[in-house]
Amino acid sequence: MKLSTVRRLTYMLLALICVMLVLVWYLDVYELVYSAVTLVVLVGIVNCLFWKCPHCGKNLGRLEKQNHCHNCGKELVM
Numbered sequence: 001m002k003l004s005t006v007r008r009l010t011y012m013l014l015a016l017i018c019v020m021l022v023l024v025w026y027l028d029v030y031e032l033v034y035s036a037v038t039l040v041v042l043v044g045i046v047n048c049l050f051w052k053c054p055h056c057g058k059n060l061g062r063l064e065k066q067n068h069c070h071n072c073g074k075e076l077v078m
């Protein structure tokens with residue numbers, strides 16, 4: 001999976017989690033808490049599995065756009 005796709009997917013999941021928590025807050029739909037927790041776990045799994053350098057295989061850390069890997073220094077294509 002491309003790094004830009006991983007980043008976009010993670011941001012979409014985080015936005016969905018925020019929407020769910022707002023709905024829980026305003027509408028008292030507490031069942032959405034379980035879905036939000038599941039999405040948090042999914043974000044963690046996606047981050048661990050796919051947010052890594054294609055050269056050295058180490059995790060890239062923050063979800064910001066990066067031009068170079070902070071572990072090996074090679075250029076990243078995002």
Ligand SMILES: [Zn+2]
Nearest residue numbers: 053056069072
């Ligand atoms: Zn690297």
